[in-house]
Amino acid sequence: MKLIFEKGRPGRGTDYLGPCDVPGIEIGGAKRERPLRLPEVSESEVDRHYSLLARHTHGVNDGFYPLGSCTMKYNPAVNEYAASLPGFTQVHPLQEADTAAGCREVCRRLEGMLCEITGMDDMSLQPAAGAHGEFTGLLLIKAYHRAMGHTGRNKILVPDSAHGTNPASASMAGFEVVSIASDENGFVDLAALQAAVGEDTAGLMLTNPNTVGLFDPQILEITRIVHEAGGLNYYDGANLNAIMGIARPGDMGFDVVHLNLHKTFSTPHGGGGPGSGPSGCKHFLSPFLPGKDTPESIGNVRSFGGNFLVAVRALAYLMTIGREGVPDAAKHAVLNANYMRVKLADLFPMAYDRICMHEFVMSLEKLKEETGVSALDAAKAMLDHGIHPPTMYFPLIVHEALMVEPTETETRETLDEAVEVLRGIWQAAHDDPERLHLLPRTTPVRRPDEVSAARNPRIRYDFEAVRG
Numbered sequence: 001m002k003l004i005f006e007k008g009r010p011g012r013g014t015d016y017l018g019p020c021d022v023p024g025i026e027i028g029g030a031k032r033e034r035p036l037r038l039p040e041v042s043e044s045e046v047d048r049h050y051s052l053l054a055r056h057t058h059g060v061n062d063g064f065y066p067l068g069s070c071t072m073k074y075n076p077a078v079n080e081y082a083a084s085l086p087g088f089t090q091v092h093p094l095q096e097a098d099t100a101a102g103c104r105e106v107c108r109r110l111e112g113m114l115c116e117i118t119g120m121d122d123m124s125l126q127p128a129a130g131a132h133g134e135f136t137g138l139l140l141i142k143a144y145h146r147a148m149g150h151t152g153r154n155k156i157l158v159p160d161s162a163h164g165t166n167p168a169s170a171s172m173a174g175f176e177v178v179s180i181a182s183d184e185n186g187f188v189d190l191a192a193l194q195a196a197v198g199e200d201t202a203g204l205m206l207t208n209p210n211t212v213g214l215f216d217p218q219i220l221e222i223t224r225i226v227h228e229a230g231g232l233n234y235y236d237g238a239n240l241n242a243i244m245g246i247a248r249p250g251d252m253g254f255d256v257v258h259l260n261l262h263k264t265f266s267t268p269h270g271g272g273g274p275g276s277g278p279s280g281c282k283h284f285l286s287p288f289l290p291g292k293d294t295p296e297s298i299g300n301v302r303s304f305g306g307n308f309l310v311a312v313r314a315l316a317y318l319m320t321i322g323r324e325g326v327p328d329a330a331k332h333a334v335l336n337a338n339y340m341r342v343k344l345a346d347l348f349p350m351a352y353d354r355i356c357m358h359e360f361v362m363s364l365e366k367l368k369e370e371t372g373v374s375a376l377d378a379a380k381a382m383l384d385h386g387i388h389p390p391t392m393y394f395p396l397i398v399h400e401a402l403m404v405e406p407t408e409t410e411t412r413e414t415l416d417e418a419v420e421v422l423r424g425i426w427q428a429a430h431d432d433p434e435r436l437h438l439l440p441r442t443t444p445v446r447r448p449d450e451v452s453a454a455r456n457p458r459i460r461y462d463f464e465a466v467r468g
């Protein structure tokens with residue numbers, strides 16, 4: 001399809017609104033040298049352009065979206081209504097605090113609920129995304145060791161199944177990253193952990209359930225080993241929906257957590273929209289939290305209170321589903337994942353064949369050996385059935401991985417249809433593997449060059465090149 005800059009004609013536009021009647025002022029030196037290059041298109045052209053873009057986009061409102069390690073697919077409209085109330089949208093971060101008491105109450109209540117769900121004692125809503133929450137939590141660990149005079153504790157242990165942001169955040173926070181191997185069951189290898197901890201251990205970063213969708217039953221042992229070595233335990237709670245209301249990181253021996261409100265607590269996730277990655281901690285770390293009026297505070301990690309309207313959505317979600325709804329959502333997430341896993345396991349070998357949490361990882365290694373059809377081919381084939389592909393090639397410890405997370409809100413019929421689609425792809429791979437390398441057929445872009453798209457993205461319209 002054409003870009004909006006390629007549509008329209010010079011001078012075309014919509015001027016029925018009339019000229020602006022607010023007097024202009026000259027700002028010395030700051031005026032742009034040439035007029036802004038905006039597309040000159042009619043109202044209908046703009047409207048059709050964006051409607052077409054919307055049709056070419058696949059979202060949760062279009063069809064099944066089983067993207068693993070991603071969780072949030074349930075964004076009820078009532079939360080959007082709450083987040084659009086003028087009392088929330090028309091506040092200014094610099095207005096007198098006592099004129100925004102309602103907004104402060106929203107934050108206070110949400111922090112309280114998130115503390116209760118995670119088993120933490122205090123929470124900051126400042127961090128704007130998951131990785132930002134990780135970075136903040138790691139700064140708490142750093143500040144704590146510094147305050148205690150533990151100058152040699154500069155290593156963070158990270159299991160090899162971890163989300164890529166974990167080692168990245170640890171490194172950004174100035175730590176050295178030590179990778180801990182997983183055992184053949186996909187769990188932390190206790191002997192490897194025991195061998196890795198020592199005087200230089202600042203802490204461990206872990207998620208449980210881990211990124212292969214398994215709940216590590218040795219969790220108390222793991223956190224004990226780290227504590228006994230003098231380190232702190234960090235819980236990556238980006239995807240909490242398998243355990244929320246059922247098990248709490250705070251009870252598993254963790255000292256710091258982050259959550260992804262844009263995954264687990266009902267904010268649309270994707271397109272780089274505003275997110276929120278609250279950082280929570282136990283009492284002894286509370287003075288270090290950002291935004292605290294304490295000498296120990298690490299300072300602000302973001303302006304003001306964070307992405308406030310994301311907090312409004314999370315509170316609306318929690319108040320709507322209520323105390324019983326939280327564990328209920330977790331149980332359905334786990335049930336749905338296991339339902340699909342069992343219905344697929346005979347054709348698609350599971351990386352770890354046991355009861356999973358909210359997601360499972362299949363390995364298409366055997367299918368690829370037998371037919372040449374890869375995890376990428378299978379994912380592309382799903383697009384022609386109106387299904388968003390699962391997460392591909394993650395976690396890195398599983399070859400030809402497809403990571404499926406159905407989420408709690410999908411019906412049994414939807415899960416059955418997705419199972420049929422995947423079984424059909426397996427059959428097609430055996431009948432006519434060549435055809436699968438050519439899919440999808442129904443999408444506007446078929447197979448982008450993924451390496452160039454990631455390494456050399458062209459996201460700016462090059463006016464000079466067009467003018468020649």
Ligand SMILES: *Cc1c(COP(=O)(O)O)cnc(C)c1O
Nearest residue numbers: 069070129130131163165236238
């Ligand atoms: C998504 C995710 C993150 C990072 O969250 P962002 O908001 O994308 O920065 C961290 N850990 C896990 C396990 C995740 O799934």
